[in-house]
Amino acid sequence: MSSSVRSGGPGTQGLAPQGGLALDAAGGASEAPPAATAPTRIFLRLVVNGAPHSLEIDPRESLLDVLRERLDLTGTKKGCNQGACGACTVLVGERRINSCLALAALYQDARVTTIEGLSAPDGELHPLQAAFIAHEGFQCGFCTAGQIVSGVACIAEGHAGSADDVRHWMSGNICRCGAYPGVVAAITEVGGRKLP
Numbered sequence: 001m002s003s004s005v006r007s008g009g010p011g012t013q014g015l016a017p018q019g020g021l022a023l024d025a026a027g028g029a030s031e032a033p034p035a036a037t038a039p040t041r042i043f044l045r046l047v048v049n050g051a052p053h054s055l056e057i058d059p060r061e062s063l064l065d066v067l068r069e070r071l072d073l074t075g076t077k078k079g080c081n082q083g084a085c086g087a088c089t090v091l092v093g094e095r096r097i098n099s100c101l102a103l104a105a106l107y108q109d110a111r112v113t114t115i116e117g118l119s120a121p122d123g124e125l126h127p128l129q130a131a132f133i134a135h136e137g138f139q140c141g142f143c144t145a146g147q148i149v150s151g152v153a154c155i156a157e158g159h160a161g162s163a164d165d166v167r168h169w170m171s172g173n174i175c176r177c178g179a180y181p182g183v184v185a186a187i188t189e190v191g192g193r194k195l196p
């Protein structure tokens with residue numbers, strides 16, 4: 001017979017009720033280690049549209065919710081909230097991301113640009129915003145902030161050389177109104193210019 005000692009069957013060895021006593025390998029009582037607990041609040045620093053922010057957030061909050069609910073930047077829209085529609089697109093640095101899928105806690109000190117940050121301080125529209133108006137690149141407008149922010153990145157990436165390019169590289173931004181012809185025309189037109 002084996003000389004090894006088991007203190008019980010599977011599911012009992014080392015079982016440690018929170019804050020109570022546990023059985024050690026020899027079956028004796030020992031103080032259980034405190035249960036690990038996740039932090040309930042964390043501090044987050046962001047630079048959004050050039051303005052620094054420091055706020056206390058729930059570590060489970062998405063970047064989209066922080067922008068909309070905490071910083072009142074409601075231009076960025078919540079459509080599907082699962083990465084499928086692009087309505088929540090923002091720039092982090094130069095990169096476009098779906099902010100609904102971005103855990104805000106992972107963006108410490110990030111530089112974020114939303115639709116509110118594209119126009120000039122005197123209110124002059126970004127050339128792509130003006131082009132969306134000129135080409136009627138929207139109907140209800142719900143997808144438009146995401147389309148424009150994504151379009152700015154699409155142009156900066158060099159992916160706006162042709163209408164086919166734009167259709168391909170903007171395929172993550174869905175428009176339920178079907179305003180695609182205007183969207184593609186606006187981005188292709190501005191992509192063919194030298195932006196300041």
Ligand code: FES
Pocket residue numbers: 077078079080081082083084085086087088089098099100101
């Ligand atoms: S709301 Fe983020 S992708 Fe749809």
Ligand code: FES
Pocket residue numbers: 137138139140141142143144174175176177178179
């Ligand atoms: S303009 Fe209505 S969803 Fe695009």
